[in-house]
Amino acid sequence: MKFTINRSKFTKSLTDVLRAISSRTTIPVLTGVKMTIDQSGLMLSGSDSDISIEIFIPVSDEDNQLEVIKEGGIVLPARIFNEIVRKLSDEKLTIEVGDNFQTSITSAHAAFNINSIDVDNYPNFPVIDSNEVITLPTTLFKQVIQHTVIATSTQESRPILTGVNITIENGQLKAVATDSHRLSQRIIPITVPESLKDKSYKVIIPGKSLTELSKIIEDQDTIEMMVTQNQVLFKAENLYFYSRLLEGYYPDTNRLIPANSATELTINANDLLQATDRASLLSHEGKNNVIKLSISDNHVELSGNSPEIGTVEEELEYIEAKGDSLVISFNPDYLKDALRTFGHQNVIIGFTAPIRPFTVIPADDNTEISQSFIQLITPVRTY
Amino acid sequence: MKFTINRSKFTKSLTDVLRAISSRTTIPVLTGVKMTIDQSGLMLSGSDSDISIEIFIPVSDEDNQLEVIKEGGIVLPARIFNEIVRKLSDEKLTIEVGDNFQTSITSAHAAFNINSIDVDNYPNFPVIDSNEVITLPTTLFKQVIQHTVIATSTQESRPILTGVNITIENGQLKAVATDSHRLSQRIIPITVPESLKDKSYKVIIPGKSLTELSKIIEDQDTIEMMVTQNQVLFKAENLYFYSRLLEGYYPDTNRLIPANSATELTINANDLLQATDRASLLSHEGKNNVIKLSISDNHVELSGNSPEIGTVEEELEYIEAKGDSLVISFNPDYLKDALRTFGHQNVIIGFTAPIRPFTVIPADDNTEISQSFIQLITPVRTY
Known part of the structure; x- marks a missing residue:
C-alpha cells in the first residue's frame, strides 16, 4: 500500500x-x-x-x-x-x-x-443490506438529537434508558428520552417513499451514538437511515456511521405527559436560564441541589439557598402567568438542560401540582409546532 | 459598608x-x-x-x-x-x-x-517600609520571568531550586534558575538611582510568585521592587504584589556554564522546536524520554524511538554547523522549553562533549545580546 x-x-x-x-x-x-x-x-x-x-x-x-x-x-x-x-x-x-x-x-x-x-x-463491519432506506432531513434530525439526548440516562442500572427511543410511522419521526427524572420528546415530519408508507420502525439508539453522529454529519440536506435487527446505519456522502441498537422494551412514556395544566407561565427561555443558573450557584453548594419557583398574582420568583453560604432571590420578568398560585421545588440542572434546547425562544411552562411533573414547550400559536417538542421535569418534594 | x-x-x-x-x-x-x-x-x-x-x-x-x-x-x-x-x-x-x-x-x-x-x-499583610526602591522596565522584566521560570524545579526536595535567583548590582539584574538538569540565565540592564549605586541585592523569589506576577502586571512602563529580609514587594499603579522569599544559599551556577564549545550549530529556534516536538512523540511513548541529535559534515539529524511504536528520523535544515562531529542524547522536553523562549529567532547551540551540558544562546553579532541570555541543558548518557 x-x-x-x-x-x-x-x-x-x-x-x-x-x-x-x-x-x-x-x-x-x-x-x-x-x-x-x-x-x-x-x-x-x-x-x-x-x-x-x-x-x-x-x-x-x-x-x-x-x-x-x-x-x-x-x-x-x-x-x-x-x-x-x-x-x-x-x-x-x-x-x-x-x-x-x-x-x-x-x-x-x-x-x-x-x-x-x-x-x-481487523474485524468485519456489520453488513446492512437493506433496501428500506429512510431519508431524514439533516438539520432537523440534528435538532432532534440535541433536544433529546440531554434526557438520556448516564447510569447503566437501566441500560435501555441510556438510549433515545425513535419511532417512525405515519410520515413522522418521534424521539423520546427519559432518565426517569425528566423526559424530552421531539416529533418531526419526514418524507417516506411510497413503498414504505405502511411500515413502522421502532429503534432504541444509544444516546452516545447519536451525540457522535450529530458532531460528524455535515450540513448536507439529507442523511439516509437503514435498520436491521440490532444495528442502524446512517449514511451520508462518503460517510458510513453504524451503531448498535439497545435491545429491550422502552417504557411507555405517553402516559407521563400531563394533558392539561393548572398554572401556566410564559417566559423567555434564555432569561429564565440565566436566573436559574444564578439560583443554582447556591443550591450546588448545599447537599440538596434544589431551587424553588413561586408563582402568585403579579409575582414570579426564583430562590435558592445553601445553609453554609447564604441565599439568593430573584424576581423574574415574564410574559404571562395564569392559573393557580404555586410553589414548586426542583433540580435546577434539569431545568437548565431543558431551557438550553429552546435557545432564545419564548416557552410556556405548564404546572399541574407541586408534586406532579411540569412541562416546557415552545410558545407558538401554531399548535403543530408547540406540540412537536416537549421537555418534562419531575419536581422534588421538599417537606 | x-x-x-x-x-x-x-x-x-x-x-x-x-x-x-x-x-x-x-x-x-x-x-x-x-x-x-x-x-x-x-x-x-x-x-x-x-x-x-x-x-x-x-x-x-x-x-x-x-x-x-x-x-x-x-x-x-x-x-x-x-x-x-x-x-x-x-x-x-x-x-x-x-x-x-x-x-x-x-x-x-x-x-x-x-x-x-x-x-x-483577616491577617495583616507584611509591612515593607523601604526607601530603597528599584525601578524595573516592565516588558523586559516579564521576559526575564518567562525565560527563567521554565528551569525552576517543581520538586520540593530542594526547595531553594523552586526559586529564581535574582542578583541586582552594577546596574544590571541577573536572573538564574536551575532544576539541576537544565539552567536558564538572563541579564538585563536597569537604571539604579544614585543613592543605591553601590548597593547590591540578592533574592530568591519562588518561581510560582514570578509566574503569577507576570500574568497580573499590565504593560505599563515600569514596576517598582522593594526588598526586606524575607519579603519582596512589586508595586505598580493600583497594584501591590507581595511574595515570600526563599531562604538559604543558592548554588554557584557560574561554574556550570562552559566557556567554549567544540561544536556549534546555528539554526532557527522554531524550526528546531517543531522537529524536536515530532521526535518527542515517540520518545514520550517509551520508558526513556530521550532523543538523539547527530551532527556530521553537511548533515544534522534528529531521531527518536519507542520499541513498541516505532522510529522517527528527521534531517534538519540549519544555518551553519561548525566544529567536531557529535552524537548527543537528551530529554526533548528540556530542549522544547528552552527553544520556546527564543520564539522565531535564530540560535547558536554550543556543545563541548556528548556527556557535557550544551548551551542555547541567541544568534546575534552583538555579543552583549548573545551573552545576556543562555539556556543550558544536561544531556543523558545512553550507553
Missing part, C-alpha cells in the same frame, strides 16, 4: 473516524485505525464495537490530492498516528507499508516508521 | 486578586477576599501566605463608576463570590454589609445574601 494525500484533508477525516475509536477497548486491534486503498480512493475505518465509522476519501475529489501508488490496506495505532499526522509540517503526506507491517509516514524531511497490524486481523 | 460599582471593572480586579487565593489553605479566612472601602476607593486583598495581592479601585477613575455610600470592610468567600459576580446580568453591582456579617450582592432583580467574615479576622 502506498499513497500521497493532502495532509489537512486527511487530518479532518482521520479526526472524524477517531470518534469511534477508544483506547480502552478489550479488543487490541480496535485501538487502531484501518486504512484500505484502491484506485477509487481511501477508506478510513474505526470502531469501538458500539459505534463504527467509515469515511471514504475519493480520488475524484481533486482537493484531496490523493494519489494511489499501490493498493492495499493496514491498521495503524490510532492515537499516535493522529498525533504524528498533526505535527508534520508539510501539506503533502506519503504513507507506505513496507516489510513486516512497518508503515512509513513521511512529510517534508520527517520520516516515521510505525509498527502496524495486518489489515486481515 | 455599602457601595455600587461597574461590574466589568470589578470582575477584572477580583480575578487578579483571586490569583493569590487558594481553596487549599490551612487558614480558613484566607479562602476569602477582603474588601475595604473609604472615600478614596475600594481595596481588594487576597493571600495564600506565600503570595499576597492588593488591588486598589479608585473613586477618581470614572470608568469604575464607584460610588461609596458607607465606608467599612468585609471578607467574602472568594470562589463563590467570584462566580456570583460573573453570573449577574446588570452592569451595575451593589454590595452592602448588613447585620451579623451578612453581605447582600444585588444587580438587576437578583439579590444574594452571603455569610461573610468580620474584616478584623
Whole structure:
C-alpha cells in the first residue's frame, strides 16, 4: 500500500473516524485505525464495537490530492498516528507499508516508521443490506438529537434508558428520552417513499451514538437511515456511521405527559436560564441541589439557598402567568438542560401540582409546532 | 459598608486578586477576599501566605463608576463570590454589609445574601517600609520571568531550586534558575538611582510568585521592587504584589556554564522546536524520554524511538554547523522549553562533549545580546 494525500484533508477525516475509536477497548486491534486503498480512493475505518465509522476519501475529489501508488490496506495505532499526522509540517503526506507491517509516514524531511497490524486481523463491519432506506432531513434530525439526548440516562442500572427511543410511522419521526427524572420528546415530519408508507420502525439508539453522529454529519440536506435487527446505519456522502441498537422494551412514556395544566407561565427561555443558573450557584453548594419557583398574582420568583453560604432571590420578568398560585421545588440542572434546547425562544411552562411533573414547550400559536417538542421535569418534594 | 460599582471593572480586579487565593489553605479566612472601602476607593486583598495581592479601585477613575455610600470592610468567600459576580446580568453591582456579617450582592432583580467574615479576622499583610526602591522596565522584566521560570524545579526536595535567583548590582539584574538538569540565565540592564549605586541585592523569589506576577502586571512602563529580609514587594499603579522569599544559599551556577564549545550549530529556534516536538512523540511513548541529535559534515539529524511504536528520523535544515562531529542524547522536553523562549529567532547551540551540558544562546553579532541570555541543558548518557 502506498499513497500521497493532502495532509489537512486527511487530518479532518482521520479526526472524524477517531470518534469511534477508544483506547480502552478489550479488543487490541480496535485501538487502531484501518486504512484500505484502491484506485477509487481511501477508506478510513474505526470502531469501538458500539459505534463504527467509515469515511471514504475519493480520488475524484481533486482537493484531496490523493494519489494511489499501490493498493492495499493496514491498521495503524490510532492515537499516535493522529498525533504524528498533526505535527508534520508539510501539506503533502506519503504513507507506505513496507516489510513486516512497518508503515512509513513521511512529510517534508520527517520520516516515521510505525509498527502496524495486518489489515486481515481487523474485524468485519456489520453488513446492512437493506433496501428500506429512510431519508431524514439533516438539520432537523440534528435538532432532534440535541433536544433529546440531554434526557438520556448516564447510569447503566437501566441500560435501555441510556438510549433515545425513535419511532417512525405515519410520515413522522418521534424521539423520546427519559432518565426517569425528566423526559424530552421531539416529533418531526419526514418524507417516506411510497413503498414504505405502511411500515413502522421502532429503534432504541444509544444516546452516545447519536451525540457522535450529530458532531460528524455535515450540513448536507439529507442523511439516509437503514435498520436491521440490532444495528442502524446512517449514511451520508462518503460517510458510513453504524451503531448498535439497545435491545429491550422502552417504557411507555405517553402516559407521563400531563394533558392539561393548572398554572401556566410564559417566559423567555434564555432569561429564565440565566436566573436559574444564578439560583443554582447556591443550591450546588448545599447537599440538596434544589431551587424553588413561586408563582402568585403579579409575582414570579426564583430562590435558592445553601445553609453554609447564604441565599439568593430573584424576581423574574415574564410574559404571562395564569392559573393557580404555586410553589414548586426542583433540580435546577434539569431545568437548565431543558431551557438550553429552546435557545432564545419564548416557552410556556405548564404546572399541574407541586408534586406532579411540569412541562416546557415552545410558545407558538401554531399548535403543530408547540406540540412537536416537549421537555418534562419531575419536581422534588421538599417537606 | 455599602457601595455600587461597574461590574466589568470589578470582575477584572477580583480575578487578579483571586490569583493569590487558594481553596487549599490551612487558614480558613484566607479562602476569602477582603474588601475595604473609604472615600478614596475600594481595596481588594487576597493571600495564600506565600503570595499576597492588593488591588486598589479608585473613586477618581470614572470608568469604575464607584460610588461609596458607607465606608467599612468585609471578607467574602472568594470562589463563590467570584462566580456570583460573573453570573449577574446588570452592569451595575451593589454590595452592602448588613447585620451579623451578612453581605447582600444585588444587580438587576437578583439579590444574594452571603455569610461573610468580620474584616478584623483577616491577617495583616507584611509591612515593607523601604526607601530603597528599584525601578524595573516592565516588558523586559516579564521576559526575564518567562525565560527563567521554565528551569525552576517543581520538586520540593530542594526547595531553594523552586526559586529564581535574582542578583541586582552594577546596574544590571541577573536572573538564574536551575532544576539541576537544565539552567536558564538572563541579564538585563536597569537604571539604579544614585543613592543605591553601590548597593547590591540578592533574592530568591519562588518561581510560582514570578509566574503569577507576570500574568497580573499590565504593560505599563515600569514596576517598582522593594526588598526586606524575607519579603519582596512589586508595586505598580493600583497594584501591590507581595511574595515570600526563599531562604538559604543558592548554588554557584557560574561554574556550570562552559566557556567554549567544540561544536556549534546555528539554526532557527522554531524550526528546531517543531522537529524536536515530532521526535518527542515517540520518545514520550517509551520508558526513556530521550532523543538523539547527530551532527556530521553537511548533515544534522534528529531521531527518536519507542520499541513498541516505532522510529522517527528527521534531517534538519540549519544555518551553519561548525566544529567536531557529535552524537548527543537528551530529554526533548528540556530542549522544547528552552527553544520556546527564543520564539522565531535564530540560535547558536554550543556543545563541548556528548556527556557535557550544551548551551542555547541567541544568534546575534552583538555579543552583549548573545551573552545576556543562555539556556543550558544536561544531556543523558545512553550507553
